[in-house]
Amino acid sequence: MEDIRLALIVIAPLIGAVASYVFGRVAPKLSGGIASAAVAVSLFNVVSLWQGLGAQESFSFILSSWLSFADVQLPLEIYFDKLSAVMCLVVTGVGLLIHLYSIGYMAEDESRPRFFAYLNLFIASMLILVLGKSLPVIFIGWEGVGLCSYLLIGFWYTNPDFASAGRKAFVMNRIGDLGFIVAMAILYHACGTLDVIALSNPKILARIPSDLGYIAGIALFLAATGKSAQLPLFTWLPDAMAGPTPVSALIHAATMVTAGIYLMARMFGVVGLDPLVPAIILWTALATSAVAALIAISQNDIKKVLAYSTVSQLGFMFLAVGVGAYSVALFHVVTHAFFKACLFMSAGSVIHGCHHEQDMRRMGGLARSMPLTCLSYGAATLAIAGIAPFAGYFSKHAILESLAHTPNIYLHSFSGVIGLAATAIAICTAFYMTRSFILTFMGSYRGEGHPHEAPMIMTAPVLLLAALSVAGGLVLNPVFFHYLEGPLPPVQEHASGGVIGFIFGSAPGLFGILAAYTLFVLVPTLKDQVRKVLWIGEKISAGKFFVDEILEVTVIAPVRALSVVVTQVLDRSVSLGSGEAIGGISRAVGELTCRATTGQVSTYVLWIFASAALLLYVFLPVR
Amino acid sequence: MDPIVSYLGIACVLFTIGGIGLCLRRNAIVLFMCVEMMLNAVNLAFVAFSKIHGNLDGQIAVFFVMVIAAAESAIGLAIILAVFRTHSSIETTDAAELKW
Numbered sequence A: 001m002e003d004i005r006l007a008l009i010v011i012a013p014l015i016g017a018v019a020s021y022v023f024g025r026v027a028p029k030l031s032g033g034i035a036s037a038a039v040a041v042s043l044f045n046v047v048s049l050w051q052g053l054g055a056q057e058s059f060s061f062i063l064s065s066w067l068s069f070a071d072v073q074l075p076l077e078i079y080f081d082k083l084s085a086v087m088c089l090v091v092t093g094v095g096l097l098i099h100l101y102s103i104g105y106m107a108e109d110e111s112r113p114r115f116f117a118y119l120n121l122f123i124a125s126m127l128i129l130v131l132g133k134s135l136p137v138i139f140i141g142w143e144g145v146g147l148c149s150y151l152l153i154g155f156w157y158t159n160p161d162f163a164s165a166g167r168k169a170f171v172m173n174r175i176g177d178l179g180f181i182v183a184m185a186i187l188y189h190a191c192g193t194l195d196v197i198a199l200s201n202p203k204i205l206a207r208i209p210s211d212l213g214y215i216a217g218i219a220l221f222l223a224a225t226g227k228s229a230q231l232p233l234f235t236w237l238p239d240a241m242a243g244p245t246p247v248s249a250l251i252h253a254a255t256m257v258t259a260g261i262y263l264m265a266r267m268f269g270v271v272g273l274d275p276l277v278p279a280i281i282l283w284t285a286l287a288t289s290a291v292a293a294l295i296a297i298s299q300n301d302i303k304k305v306l307a308y309s310t311v312s313q314l315g316f317m318f319l320a321v322g323v324g325a326y327s328v329a330l331f332h333v334v335t336h337a338f339f340k341a342c343l344f345m346s347a348g349s350v351i352h353g354c355h356h357e358q359d360m361r362r363m364g365g366l367a368r369s370m371p372l373t374c375l376s377y378g379a380a381t382l383a384i385a386g387i388a389p390f391a392g393y394f395s396k397h398a399i400l401e402s403l404a405h406t407p408n409i410y411l412h413s414f415s416g417v418i419g420l421a422a423t424a425i426a427i428c429t430a431f432y433m434t435r436s437f438i439l440t441f442m443g444s445y446r447g448e449g450h451p452h453e454a455p456m457i458m459t460a461p462v463l464l465l466a467a468l469s470v471a472g473g474l475v476l477n478p479v480f481f482h483y484l485e486g487p488l489p490p491v492q493e494h495a496s497g498g499v500i501g502f503i504f505g506s507a508p509g510l511f512g513i514l515a516a517y518t519l520f521v522l523v524p525t526l527k528d529q530v531r532k533v534l535w536i537g538e539k540i541s542a543g544k545f546f547v548d549e550i551l552e553v554t555v556i557a558p559v560r561a562l563s564v565v566v567t568q569v570l571d572r573s574v575s576l577g578s579g580e581a582i583g584g585i586s587r588a589v590g591e592l593t594c595r596a597t598t599g600q601v602s603t604y605v606l607w608i609f610a611s612a613a614l615l616l617y618v619f620l621p622v623r
Numbered sequence B: 001m002d003p004i005v006s007y008l009g010i011a012c013v014l015f016t017i018g019g020i021g022l023c024l025r026r027n028a029i030v031l032f033m034c035v036e037m038m039l040n041a042v043n044l045a046f047v048a049f050s051k052i053h054g055n056l057d058g059q060i061a062v063f064f065v066m067v068i069a070a071a072e073s074a075i076g077l078a079i080i081l082a083v084f085r086t087h088s089s090i091e092t093t094d095a096a097e098l099k100w
Helices: A002-026 A028-052 A082-105 A112-131 A135-153 A160-191 A210-227 A236-242 A245-254 A256-266 A276-297 A302-322 A326-353 A371-385 A391-404 A412-441 A456-483 A498-522 A524-533 A535-542 A544-596 A601-619 B003-024 B028-053 B057-087
Strands: A059-069 A072-080
Touching (some): A002 A028, A002 A059, A002 A072, A002 A112, A028 A112, A059 A135, A072 A112, A072 A135, A082 A112, A082 A245, A082 A326, A082 A456, A112 A245, A135 A160, A135 A210, A135 A236, A135 A256, A160 A210, A160 A236, A210 A256, A210 A276, A236 A245, A236 A302, A245 A256, A245 A302, A245 A326, A256 A302, A256 A326, A276 A302, A276 A412, A276 A535, A276 A544, A302 A326, A302 A412, A326 A371, A326 A456, A371 A391, A371 A456, A391 A456, A498 A524, A535 A544, A601 B003, B003 B028
Antiparallel strands (some): A059 A072
C-alpha cells in the first residue's frame, strides 16, 4: 500500500500534466481544476506517508528499471525519509495553493492548458528531485525543473525579452549542471555507488581521496550555485521574473531555487569532506546575500525587489550550510517558502489589480482598495524582516546563532565578522521590504485607472500562506531540528526563549523597518540628503553591482571571441579546407580516368577483349 | 586427331579474325561484318560441340543466335543509316560526340 502511495506522489502530477493539457484543449476552464486536483492527490499521499514515518524510518519504491550494463544496476528508485518528507510537504502544499491561485491569475489567458501542464510537470520533476534515491535519478528531476523553469519563464514567448530571459536561465543552469555531472563522475569513480544513502555512510566516504573529495564538494556547490542563484550565477533569477507571477512564486521563490540547499543537505557527507569547501560556500553565500540585499534597495519593479530578496535569502540558507547547520538551512527553506510565496502572490494580486503595472512608483495607497492583499503582504514583510513571533524570525535567528558555533577551522576566527555582516544584511532586508510595502500600499495612488481587489480564488490561498508566515515558525521551531536529526547531522539547541530574547532577536528587523519608515514616511527630506551622500552607492546598487557587465567582459566576450576564431579560422581552414581537399582529389582522379573514354569503338572493343581474357584467366579451371 | 576438333580450330580462327577486324577497322559496315563473323564462329563451335556430346543443345543455341543476329542486323543497319544522314560518313571516328 505504501508503495503505491509513494509512486502516486510522482505519477499523479505527471498524469495531471497530460490530462490538463488534453482536456484543457477542449474546455480551457477545466485545466486549472484538473492540475490542482493532481497536486492535491500528491499532497494527500505525501501526508499519509508522512504519518506512517513514525513506525518506519523510510519507504522506497522502484518505479522501473533504468540503466543496467555489466555489473551496474541503476533503477528508477524513489525514497521517502524525513528530509524528503519536509521537502515534499513544502512542494505539494505550497504548490497546491499556488495552483489554486493561478486559476484566478491566469483566468483571462488564452493558453491556460499549456500553463497548467507545465506547472504540473514542474511539480512532478521537483518531486522526483527530492525523492530520488540515487544521484542520477535526482539529476532527472534537476534537469526537469530546469526545463520547466525555462518553459515557464518564456511562457509569453511572443515577447523576445521574455524568451531570452528563459534562455539565459537555461544556459546559466547548464553551467551548474556541469558541476553536478563532474561530482557524479568523481563519486562513482571513488565509491563505486551513486546511492545517496550509501554516500552518507562514513565508511564509504572514507574511500574518497582527499583531493578528489575537495573537487567533488566544489562541483556539487557549483551545481547548487546554478540552481539556487548564488554568485556568480545569480543574474538569471531577477530576469526570470519575466514569467507569470505564480511561476515566480512557485519556482523562483518557494521550491526550485531551494533545490541547491536540498542537494547540499542530502550530500552533507561529501560537502563536509574537506573543511575548505564549507568555508568557500559560506563566503560565497555572504557575498551573494549582501550584494543582492544592496541591489534590492534601489529596485522599483515590485517583482525585482522580491527576486533580489530571494537571492539574498538563499544566501542566508547557504550561510547555514557553510557552518554545517543543515537542518537550520532547511528550516529557513520552509519558512521562506511560506512568506516569499505569500509576498509573490500578493505582488501578483497587486499587478493583477493595477492592470499589469509592476512599477512601484505608479502604485501607492493600495491599502484602501485591496485590504486583504495589503494584510497578507504586511504579514509576510514582518516575517521576512525577522520580527518575533513571525515565521522568519525563528529561522533567521537560528541561522545567526549557528554562525557563532562553527567547528570549521577556516571560519573559527572570523565568526564575529560573519555574524556582524549577517546582521547587517538582516537590517537591509527589513529596510528594502518595508520600502516596497510603503511604496505599494501607503500614501496615495499614483497610477491611472482604478485598482481592485483580487477575486476570492486568489486571496484565499494568499491569506492561508500569510497565516503560515505568521504562525509557521512558532509551531515548527520546537520540533523541527529534532525531527531532522535522523537524515541530517544534529545541531545545537537554540535558546529562543522569553520575551527579552524575542525583543533582542527582532532588533535588526525593527531597526530596518524604523529606518525605512523614517526615510520614506516621517522625514522624506532626509531621504534626499541620504541619497546625496550615498550617490555612488545608489549608482552601484541601481546598476546591480554590474555583475552582468562583469560576466559579459570576463566570460561571454572571451567565449564569443573563441567562437569567432573557431568559425572564421578553424572552420574555414580545417573543415572547409579538408572538404575542398577531398573534393579536389576526386576531381583530379576523375579528370585522369575520363581519358579512358575515347569515343572510339576500337578502344572499347579492346577493353572488352582484355577484360574477357582476364576473367577467363582467373576463373577457367584449366590452366 | 579427331576431325571434329579441326572445326573448333576453324571457329577459333574465324573468331580471332573478326575480333582483330573489330579493333582495327573504322568503317561501320566492315565492323558490322566482323561482328557477324564472330557470331558465326561461335555458331560453328556450338555445332561442333553438339556433335562431340551427341545431343542437340548446341544446335538449338545456334538457332537462337541466328534469330538474334537477324534482329541485330536490322537495328544495326538502321543505326548506320541514321549516322550517315547526320554525319555524311560511316567512319566511327567521325561519330564520337558522346564521350565526356
